[in-house]
Amino acid sequence: MLDTLDTPSLLLDAAKMERNCGRMRERLAAHGVVLRPHVKTAKNVEVARCALGAESGPITVSTLREAEYFFDHGFRDILYAVGMVPSKVARSAALVRRGAQITTIVDSVDAAIGLVDASANAQVEIPALIEIDSDGHRAGIAPGDPRLLEVAGALGPSLRGVMTHAGDSYNCDGAEGIREVAERERAAVVACAHALRSAGHAAPVVSVGSTPTATFARSFEGVTEVRIGVYVFHDLVMAGLGVCDVDDIAISVLGSVIGHQREKSWVLTDAGWMALSRDRGTAKQRVDQGYGVVCDAAGRPVEDLIVVDANQEHGIIARRGGGAIDLARFPIGSRVRILPNHACATAAQHDDYQVLREGRVADTWERIHGW
């Protein structure tokens, strides 16, 4: 049945996604923390519902376009988890007036003042979490920095709590390292929430989130919610970290074999970087998967074949580390499936998901893009 799909196409194995979602729901429920899935990975309402196990629920977004799309599909409790700037308040306010509860994040007095002033002008309430820097990898206020209380003061009644993202967990080597990062992530936000409360501020929300730390953290004590995205699909970066098995990866790119270079033992496909993305997230891991792991049309990895290079609409398949390929297995027009390095990046290159159930295309789900 995959033979009739246009290539390249983005395939989604529904059973694997449901398994990934179910496992994480159960894990977080057992720890008593709220799951607020980050919908930037899938940008699709059916996947978000699967993540929540419900028609709607709390979500995290990275763009206002996501907020608008999910609001239009019945989602009300939306955290916009990128530093807010005044120019984005008007669109946020429009959603609030329609009934959304939009919360956002800030990490400076200037941003806090900008948010408070712009939402007052728009005559809406847009509360904020203060972003905490738990690992030095990106934005946020470090634990112990006195600016925490200054930002809280600037937010005033708009303050709702604290959040962090342990991006450093992507650079770990195995579960034990990730557990250490997870504990630092937890300790950082819990300490900051305590500092805020000690100074008389209400800080009901203590929010953490990264798929690796959510998978391996020993404790969520003091944490109220977890924001995670990539786990719904998983990918080769997660597999390289030990966060999932390769068999858990729920999305793949279907490509057609368009040629061979016999002397080099290359198979050429029509799944280039436009279909796979330019993400090379496994390049820094122990096993570099190139632009992705090659599977047969049934989704089973084929020996140690990877996409070693990619042009816009060409992927070059070769054996990892070199060596001959039995090209007779890959005749012109035959189909292969490529597992992605980074689910968020690969999915972003596509307009829809071809949803597989029991090996057949059972549905087509849209994917939004833009901002």
Next chain:
Amino acid sequence: MLDTLDTPSLLLDAAKMERNCGRMRERLAAHGVVLRPHVKTAKNVEVARCALGAESGPITVSTLREAEYFFDHGFRDILYAVGMVPSKVARSAALVRRGAQITTIVDSVDAAIGLVDASANAQVEIPALIEIDSDGHRAGIAPGDPRLLEVAGALGPSLRGVMTHAGDSYNCDGAEGIREVAERERAAVVACAHALRSAGHAAPVVSVGSTPTATFARSFEGVTEVRIGVYVFHDLVMAGLGVCDVDDIAISVLGSVIGHQREKSWVLTDAGWMALSRDRGTAKQRVDQGYGVVCDAAGRPVEDLIVVDANQEHGIIARRGGGAIDLARFPIGSRVRILPNHACATAAQHDDYQVLREGRVADTWERIHGW
């Protein structure tokens, strides 16, 4: 006026694009070769018309979606320049029946037979060029390989000539190296066309194409057409090769400053890899531009600031090689423009172009995506 645009947005400086297009049109006209612009870079009809200096004309496409879109906008002479497989003949045939002249490429007997059989079944004529491998970088038949005549035989009356793409020109260091690649590119296809003609085949089309070789080639003798795409916008990879100046780069991504990390002298923006792409094409050049060169809102590069790292919706701006930034120049909410490593990849992340004339948004042009 850029203050009112949502961020991130893709900006297109119309005057720079028109200058880039005009220069290349004049250069190729002076050499007496046909320009068949590769519309995969811009995926937009206004840009293609600027490239041609006409309402329509011969174009190169990399997807059937491009072929359909440009046909619907009046383009008839379309080269699909990715190895053709039988499953793509039906959509191609539908265009032919509507009046398109679709030519495609093959580089094996199997692909040639597949094309001839599938187009016979569809009762249309889809002629083909044989792809020649002029530099070992991807697909094609090497000059001197006897399979050239076997493929020609399999194509029979569907044979139209030869084509190559000198992808190796992207790995050169300066004009002289590119001139050598250009001469190899030219010599390879001219030799193959000669071999075909000597064997009694008609081979009227001799097609080459890469922006670096088209810019620097000394001779196009024996070549009938040139396929090039990125030159309409140019990018940092082209600037690094010496193919253009940084000031020729016609597209940029407008971002908002969303935060600072004072200790690290980082400026955080909302232009992450979703807006910039994951392309790191300058990483292997003499000057690594990270994820792009930072300009002020007027488009002037700011000292030696680059985007040193990118997450999905976050870009981290720092000084190339480290050092302090005057953060007061970048208040929260202020705007920056990022020049892209690779125009094709960055533009592909966006749904439209905000077209600037004299510094103001004069138009919004659509961009297609998908396959």
